[in-house]
Amino acid sequence: MNLHQLRFVREAVRQNFNLTEAAKALFTSQPGVSKAIIELEEELGVDIFARHGKRIRGLTEPGRAVLVSVELIMQEIDGLKRIGKEYAAQDSGSFTIATTHTQARYILPKVVQAFMQKYPKVRLSLLQGNPKQIAEMVMRDQADIAIATEAIAGIDGLVSLPCYQWEHVVVVPPEHPLLKLKQITLEEIAHYPLITYDAAFAGRSKIDHAFEIRDLKPDVLLEAIDADVIKTYVELGMGVGIIAGMAFDAERDTHLKAIPVGHLFGMNVSRVAIRRGAYLRSYIYTFIELLTPTINRKLIDQVMQGNKDTYDL
Structure with a gap:
């Protein structure tokens, strides 16, 4: 058993069981990777990979246990290398x-x-x-x-x-009706088309949940991963934006106004x-x-x- 065999097993899994891609990633040949894995399986006495003909289809049950050990061993090896580099x-x-x-x-x-x-x-x-x-x-x-x-x-x-807490803000053009309210509500926000984050980003799940528990179905006109994109479309008058408070800068965003809405969507923690x-x-x-x-x-x-x-x- 050697480290090359363990690296080949780990990379084969990372490349979705494609040995050709695993070989490319490790700058070696596909037959060499295949041979090393077979030799390791013979030494361990179990099949690590399930095969259909010559193709690898996935991990066997003992293969999953082997992979856990391989990951631990390779992490320790990587740690040793880093220790050496840091002290050098x-x-x-x-x-x-x-x-x-x-x-x-x-x-x-x-x-x-x-x-x-x-x-x-x-x-x-x-x-x-x-x-x-x-x-x-x-x-x-x-x-x-x-x-x-x-x-x-x-x-x-x-x-x-x-690291730190932050809240969402609603961004609107100057003179927008929402700016005249003493206390902004979800119902008022839901009257307008919304421009906000994609579902995977910046606390979007909290925004959706807040509307859901009030049985409100806002019209989400546009989703983006970038607050600058959201602000651009708000400036064009296409809707009301909801962004992370950190993404609003009053000195730069002179064509917009921000309304803090942490009381509606809760605080977020980065x-x-x-x-x-x-x-x-x-x-x-x-x-x-x-x-x-x-x-x-x-x-x-x-x-x-x-x-x-x-x-x-």
Whole structure:
């Protein structure tokens, strides 16, 4: 048994059991991958993969148990490599953040700027996606951390910490009738076409739930992943926008007015998520501390060790 065999098994699963794609991803040959997997199966005395002819169709029952062990072993190997790299170069390396557009556009710029001033030799990458996608990026070691709203909490294999709270705002053109109300209500909002987030983003589920429990069916004219897109169509007079409060800047958005609606849709919590058991380089701790000053390295370590109730907003 060797590490190459374990890598081949893991990559075959990641490539949806396509050995040709697995070989490409690992810069080797398809026959070599196939042979190594068969040799591992012979050594273990069980079939890891279910086959139809020469094609792999999926994992067998013992194969699923083998995959769990393979993932654990490869995580430990990756951790050892990272330890070596960090001690060889404390202030340089690579750091990948998976996040949503809202976080990347409105929250992270100042944090990234402060981080790069501290660690100019670190190569920083931002990957964007919806909460499910960015969680998978961390689970697959494509990213070191994920930053999003509540949707990344409670995912098996990840630990997460709350960073900050925020509320939605309704955005409308100046002189809009909603601005004349002392207290805006769901019923009033539902009178107008709505322009808001796609279902996977920025607390959209809370918006939908609030209308549902009041038995209201608003006309959602347009859904987007980008608050700037939402604001553009609101400026054109096509409807009322609902966006994250952080995405409204009174100095920039001079053609719009914002109405806080946390009392209607509740407060949202953005979180930072890390793969359970991951080895964190010192500059990753620093980035998280810059993102959320109330979190420190000791607290992160406690949560990583399974003490889930040590911190909340």
